Amino acid sequence: MLKIRPAQQYDKDDVLKFCVNTFDWGDYIDQVWNSWYSDPNGRLIIAEYKSEEYTKQLNAGRQSSTIVAVSHVHLCPNRKMIWLEGIRIRSDYRRRHVATELIKKMLEYGIEQDAKESAAIVSANNVPSQILMQRNGFVKISKWNYFSGHKTQNGLSTNGYKVRVANLGDINGIFKYLKSSEIFKLSGESYVDMWRWYPLDPTTLHHLITNKIVLVAENVDSSIIGVVIVNKDDGEQFQILYLDANANQLSVLKHLVIYAINLDYLKIKEHERLQIFSPQVPFVHSVMKYIGINQCEEFLLYKRKI
Ligand SMILES: CC(C)(COP(=O)(O)OP(=O)(O)OC[C@H]1O[C@@H](n2cnc3c(N)ncnc32)[C@H](O)[C@@H]1OP(=O)(O)O)[C@@H](O)C(=O)NCCC(=O)NCCS
Numbered sequence: 001m002l003k004i005r006p007a008q009q010y011d012k013d014d015v016l017k018f019c020v021n022t023f024d025w026g027d028y029i030d031q032v033w034n035s036w037y038s039d040p041n042g043r044l045i046i047a048e049y050k051s052e053e054y055t056k057q058l059n060a061g062r063q064s065s066t067i068v069a070v071s072h073v074h075l076c077p078n079r080k081m082i083w084l085e086g087i088r089i090r091s092d093y094r095r096r097h098v099a100t101e102l103i104k105k106m107l108e109y110g111i112e113q114d115a116k117e118s119a120a121i122v123s124a125n126n127v128p129s130q131i132l133m134q135r136n137g138f139v140k141i142s143k144w145n146y147f148s149g150h151k152t153q154n155g156l157s158t159n160g161y162k163v164r165v166a167n168l169g170d171i172n173g174i175f176k177y178l179k180s181s182e183i184f185k186l187s188g189e190s191y192v193d194m195w196r197w198y199p200l201d202p203t204t205l206h207h208l209i210t211n212k213i214v215l216v217a218e219n220v221d222s223s224i225i226g227v228v229i230v231n232k233d234d235g236e237q238f239q240i241l242y243l244d245a246n247a248n249q250l251s252v253l254k255h256l257v258i259y260a261i262n263l264d265y266l267k268i269k270e271h272e273r274l275q276i277f278s279p280q281v282p283f284v285h286s287v288m289k290y291i292g293i294n295q296c297e298e299f300l301l302y303k304r305k306i
Helices: 008-015 029-035 052-059 098-112 127-135 168-178 182-186 202-210 249-262 285-290
Strands: 001-006 040-047 067-074 081-089 117-123 139-150 161-166 190-193 198-201 215-217 224-232 236-245 273-279 295-305
Touching: 001 098, 008 067, 029 040, 029 067, 029 081, 029 182, 029 295, 040 236, 067 098, 081 098, 081 198, 098 117, 117 198, 127 249, 161 249, 168 202, 168 224, 182 236, 182 249, 182 273, 190 202, 202 215, 215 249, 224 249, 236 249, 249 285, 273 285
Parallel strands: 081 117, 236 273
Antiparallel strands: 001 040, 040 067, 067 081, 117 295, 139 273, 139 295, 161 215, 190 198, 190 236, 215 224, 224 236
């Protein structure tokens, strides 16, 4: 008998035992367990198998069961969307619809919270997960590139436009630009924060601009021609969370990236690690190559109404 229930702190060791070499690079559940477990806006859930033997034992006053899966659901700051993450099924319990049951439970959490939409990210290499998402009614919304590398010295002179930190007076100009941007459409109108993809709407943009993490490129006539959102995460790792400039303006995109990397208040040191998320557009690769970043992975953003 399969039971899905909220995780307890004492489940941690059992769960971490099967979350070790999930992917060829390992796994990260051990690093996020504590924050997911105590997430006030989410739920960490586990699946456990109880055999018939278990029921008999229970009647005899003894309990034992096998924990076979884990996942986390998080209510996004706009409270309209839930984010599904960390689905892990013990390898010997796969293809028994355990992940499907976890997804159902996470969607139920979304309904309880009155959220309207659910979303998740899947690596382009992870075909089983892609099928799982599709079988559960999720639709592929956008493709993303994740670049990683290290800061190197690079300069570029501007040509008739300037790059600067955005202020609140730019909101309308930025949205006018985004609404006509092919890249914004391709992004599913989203940006990334701590490996979660959120809708990039005016309220969110207001918040990001207040935090001084939105940069714009503007033309001589002051119209916006490119937008970048940056961050340094909790581990002080520099990230670009959104990257957008007109395809005909490759140099604008280069400038935005180089300006971001060299922003004084982000204090990014030479050779520090950079992580760059970008909606998948071919010309971004040449910009990354220019700044010395060649490592790239692809991710797919899935969404489903709830
Ligand atoms: C991907 C994963 C979560 C699937 O879990 P699962 O419990 O086996 O999935 P389910 O049994 O609910 O599968 C539902 C459907 O998805 C599809 N599916 C799942 N795994 C599949 C696989 N390996 N190959 C092809 N299709 C697969 C099937 O259509 C399946 O239905 P069916 O068995 O009736 O044909 C599991 O393999 C896993 O833990 N993988 C490693 C971690 C991981 O990739 N997590 C997701 C990160 S986004």
